[in-house]
Amino acid sequence: MHQSIVVSGFGGQGALFAGQLLTYAAMDIGRQVTWIPSYGPEMRGGVARCTVIISDEEIGSPIVRNPDVVIVLNNPSMEKFREELKTGGVLVVNSSMINLPAERQDIRVFNIPGNDIARGMGDVRMTNMVLMGGMLAANPVVPLAAVEQALRDHLPERRKHLVEPNIQVLRRGYREVANY
Amino acid sequence: MARELWKGNEALAEAAVRAGVVAYFGYPITPQTELLEYLSLRMVRLGRTFLQAESELAAINMVYGVACTGVRVMTSSSSPGISLMQEGLSYIAASEVPVVLVDIMRGGPGLGNIQPSQGDYFQVTRSCGHGDFRPLVLAPATVQEGVDLVYEAFDLAEKYRTVVIVVADGNIGQMMEPAEMPPMRDISTEQPDWALVGADGRSHRIITSLFLSAEKLETLNLRLQAKVQRVRENEVRYREHRAEDADILMVGFGTMGRIAQTAADMARQKGIRAGVFRPVSLFPFPSAALETRSHQARRILVVEMSAGQMLEDVRLAVGKDYPVEFYGRMGGVIPLPDEVFDAVEKIHAEMCHD
Known part of the structure; x- marks a missing residue:
């Protein structure tokens, strides 16, 4: 097993954190992992993204040209990664904010109204977790339970009150795709 | 821990x-x-x-x-x-x-x-x-x-x-x-x-x-x-990846060593025997170990995120008659594994024509 996953959105949409959470979950169940952010001279409102690699073996390159899976949270990310996604790859789309079409027949596309679901469950800032839940249903790279456990284990003490709401939102996103 | x-x-x-x-x-x-x-x-x-x-x-x-x-x-x-x-x-x-x-x-x-x-x-x-x-x-x-x-x-x-x-x-x-x-x-x-x-109580020292x-x-x-x-x-240190039977030996350090590792695995899947020699100590450069390894390989491909700087140490190690190729990107561009693989494949094609 060797998989590359990109999470991409506006700064503030939680793309980097969602990727980190997945990385923690995979590490905790014994996988090899790397997490690498794009760290260019980004401005407020610019695109923030990270690449996560999860593997059974030692990881060589931490970056890829054509990722296996992409979670896109906004239109600029969609524009970039609908082209770069590998043939046969999985594209998880935040349809609340993205109106661009995927324009490809050789990939699997899952549209999830992330902002709407997160807002409906109490906080739009949990959009990233809706999409992460959906990705895990479309592409079970790690079990949902491992990501839930990673939330419990790795959120700092002052954020512990956010664990339960985030788990609920993760599960909701998961069901959204499981029932697709 | x-x-x-x-x-x-x-x-x-x-x-x-x-x-x-x-x-x-x-x-x-x-x-x-x-x-x-x-x-x-x-x-x-x-x-x-x-x-x-x-x-x-x-x-x-x-x-x-x-x-x-x-x-x-x-x-x-x-x-x-x-x-x-x-x-x-x-x-x-x-x-x-x-x-x-x-x-x-x-x-x-x-x-x-x-x-x-x-x-x-x-x-x-x-x-x-x-x-x-x-x-x-x-x-x-x-x-x-x-x-x-x-x-x-x-x-x-x-x-x-x-x-x-x-x-x-x-x-x-x-x-x-x-x-x-x-x-x-x-x-x-x-x-x-x-x-x-x-x-205090002794003669002074000077640095x-x-x-x-x-x-x-x-x-x-x-x-x-x-x-x-x-x-x-x-203090010579280096690491190798699938180098023991490599025809094409890539030499890269740091991140480029890792990218070369992925490129070597891609090449192996296509039946090209590629491997990686990764210097860990840049000074002292692992010249003797690389020279020894070069006898078994047929070509060396140096990969760097530069115009080719370590390349000079590689050439000094293996001598002017050894075929050493180079692939690099500059200015903060990272060569991706598929680019490095392409360079390997090109060398492989040339070797087949030799």
Whole structure:
């Protein structure tokens, strides 16, 4: 097993954190992992993204040209990664904010109204977790339970009150795709 | 100690703390800043010294001063900042005091950009300042290896009373990987017999880099060269990946070594026998090991995030008649595994026509 996953959105949409959470979950169940952010001279409102690699073996390159899976949270990310996604790859789309079409027949596309679901469950800032839940249903790279456990284990003490709401939102996103 | 997820810069900082660094002086610069930021809290909480200097020049001279007292001291920066430190590093080398320096390389020349690069190879391996000296230079490819090398760097700096540079590109500084931290060392209370700690009850000691007599300066230089020779004999490090039966041997350090590893695996899937030789010590360069390995391979492909700097050391190692090819990108562009694989495939096609 060797998989590359990109999470991409506006700064503030939680793309980097969602990727980190997945990385923690995979590490905790014994996988090899790397997490690498794009760290260019980004401005407020610019695109923030990270690449996560999860593997059974030692990881060589931490970056890829054509990722296996992409979670896109906004239109600029969609524009970039609908082209770069590998043939046969999985594209998880935040349809609340993205109106661009995927324009490809050789990939699997899952549209999830992330902002709407997160807002409906109490906080739009949990959009990233809706999409992460959906990705895990479309592409079970790690079990949902491992990501839930990673939330419990790795959120700092002052954020512990956010664990339960985030788990609920993760599960909701998961069901959204499981029932697709 | 369990494996934890660490950001490269922060992991290097924590490794220095555990190695017993007593004082840190530095100046922020991307993509290295998290190292300094991490220490700004960690060192103060431990009651050790953290100081953000007014410039890299000030930082390296503060490091010089503290190193003369015989305690563990370090600084870190990124390419343009390392350029600014060169005068101080030369004085430190001449004074034979132990110093650890971390360079998280970015695109150059000039102010360049903040993207990953390996364009400091010449700067760090050739001398890092005027005069005849060679720092010991170590290049990790993973966060764990960076931790281990920084931890060991302080021992090496003291063993040889020299400058040890741990050099990585911005990728390694910014990425997160699992790493296991080494145990926390006690701060050494032993004072070396050359340290300047007050001459109460004994004759004074002098640490200087000024020797007006040519003979005396030559004596210092001969001592420095003897040290370089011992470093060459004892501190060679490298790693290999599928090199034992490789027809095409890629040579790359740091991040490029990892990318070459992926390219080698891609090539193997296509039936091309490719492998990787990854120098970990850039000085001393693992020339003899590479030369030996080159007999079994048919072609060498050097891969770097530069115009080809380590390439010169590879050519010196294998000789002018050995076929050495090069693939690199500059300016902060990272060659992706498929590009490197394409270069391998092209060489393979040429070999088939030979």
